[in-house]
Amino acid sequence: MTAEIPDVKKTWPHSINTVTIGATATEGGTRTSTITVGGETTLPFYHFEGTMPNKPVLAMEVWDVPAEDWPEPVKKPFADVMSDPGTWAKRCVEEHGAELICLRLKGCDPNGADRTPQEAAEAAKKVLDAVGVPLIIWGCGNVDKDNEVFPVVGDAVSGENCLLGTISEDNYKTLTALGTAYKHKLIAASPVDINLAKQVNILAMDVGFPPENILIYPSTGALGYGIEYVYTIMERLRIAGLKGDKVVAMPMLCDIGIEAWGVKEAKAPESEVPGWGDVNERGPMWEAATAYVYLLAGADILIMRHPDAVRITKNTIARLMGGGA
């Protein structure tokens, strides 16, 4: 006599917001495709009890200046195109299947090339001209400079429904204003803290920016360097969103490449770490493995660098969505 197995399926009262990035000609932009993320009604990949109408997507990272400090294994595939963000983006999309391009305006950093807002806008236009996928534009990280750059860049890419980032607790007014004016989506950043993630969203909503236009960036840690803290914050954010906390019911974004390629495990040549395997395989694997953990935590957009990491992560996403084996 076999016991009857109880049903353990869960239903949640709410779902995660959907956010669309990019605009086609009919929508006032020039993109040939748009990307929609979010809409989950349960935890990641639990197709047996809910729906995940939009699969997680991969953005590939392009800079407005050559990425001199990228480790050799990830610089090599782009070394000949790094001088031009348009050509670089084209390679990402056409050869490596990038679903979005993340243009990081590293060149605007006052501690670096200190490029002007107009130059940043030029770089963004080059990417838009070269590829048809939607665009993420990520500031240089210097708050004052970003607040100078984004109004110019946001205007230049007006109508393209880009995803701009990041806003934070201390700096959200400029970007929320221009996000509203030029119809862009925003990335809300917080330092691995569920309350601060809420706080920045509330601040943006208080100045009239719609929550449906926000993605949460809960910070990203590389595998081996604090990934478990972010993993747990993301699980808690997703659970809170599904339970009905509208302030955190947003899709989530992870900045994988920049973190994964910053650690020894990804970039040290085998001569420095004997027994760890060839860095040309280990590096992309480290980036992909970092991505896998975030996918299981609920990531909707992953920003990545290495073509091999992108290829195997895309395959893993397809499998997690029920395709392949």
Added chain:
Amino acid sequence: MAKVTGIGIYKLLPRTNCGDCNFPTCMAFAMQVAAKKSALDQCPHVSAEAQSALGDAQAPPMQTVKIGVGEAEYAIGGETVLFRHEEKFYHPTGIAIRISNALPDSEIDARLEAIGKLHFLRVGEEIGVNFVAVDCEKFDAACYASAVKRVSTGTDLPIILACSDPAILAPALETVADRRPLIGPAIEANWEAMAELAGKHHVPLVVRANTLDGLCALSENLKEKGVEDLVLDPAGADLVDTITKLTELRRLALEKVFRPLGHPTLVHATSDTPDEEAATAAAVICRYAGIVIMDSTEPSHLLPLLTIRQNIYTDPQVPNAIEAKLYEIGAPGPDAPVLLTTNFALTYFTVAGEVENSRVPSYISVVDTEGLGVLNAYADDKLSAEKVIKAVQEQGVMDKVKHNRLIIPGLVAVMRMEIQEDSGWEVIVGPEDAAGIPHFLKTEWNSN
């Protein structure tokens, strides 16, 4: 089978408040038992009726299964939560590397040698693979026994005897039973013979069925035969099916206390390409697998997977702290910079990693902040000018260098003047983010 409350347990106790359990009252003891912090038998006066009434409810909802003996013993299962933030995950997923008996001896030896190298030192902790699984692909008893013997002499790791034919398994098991291998799978067609082998040698048994109903039926049958140490192989058809079943099994065990399926799990990641195998392993480590069996012996695959396991199974309630002392990166000389940070492990390893990146040999002076990061430590007064000065003085780093400059984290720039005035050192404000350290050391430090 619902969870028993403290009051429920209290009602079954003598209620004499005798204190023989080392708690002041029966109620206090009952609460501890309900929280699974004390065992019922700590009360010397508890009645047999109470014991049996609570026995079933007292058993943990998911069994802990131990494989191997002595120092090599590896425990799986015994988990108590679905999400690590609720408490923690207790027994890290065991990684097993498969060796087929169809391989020639030389290749078995080569794989054993490769497996022996799959141990790494990361952030002060040794991480490595945990099992060797001898897979019966050639159905020949002598061949299987020979492979098992070769593996058992070639590794100290606990062994999994993956063989579904009891007649082939039996002689091989005879030779290694004292190492308490995990055997199986028991399936619908062989479970009685498997139960006999597991019972005779007191070894844990894998149960395989591709439906939860099938697993449940087998598990009940085996328990009736007295075999209790079970590991469930849900034989997922693909990655989604595997994750679904692992999640259902975890929920059934913990939320429903459904005893027939209250056991740890095993997943074969092996049927995929190496990249897909690694992806499967990564996903099931995050989603509750007790053991994952793999083919790859490439460090570039295993190091990230072992690190995922190390991270996911970190106790989220314990601040991850390192020893507060002076650390040397590279071979710092008298001109080397001295950087200050906290003893939150992640902070330290991030700072140390960036200092390594800079290739500027440096001293890192670590202050005991009870495992808090820079900002939290400052807010909690665990990082104060006084503490910094005391730590740096006790570590004697200023005697090792011929300058008196101390670099403090940019996030606590506000401490600069106080440290400088009270210590007499020149205090320099470093970057707010560790990522800025290489640039800082190469430019600002060097220009000083």
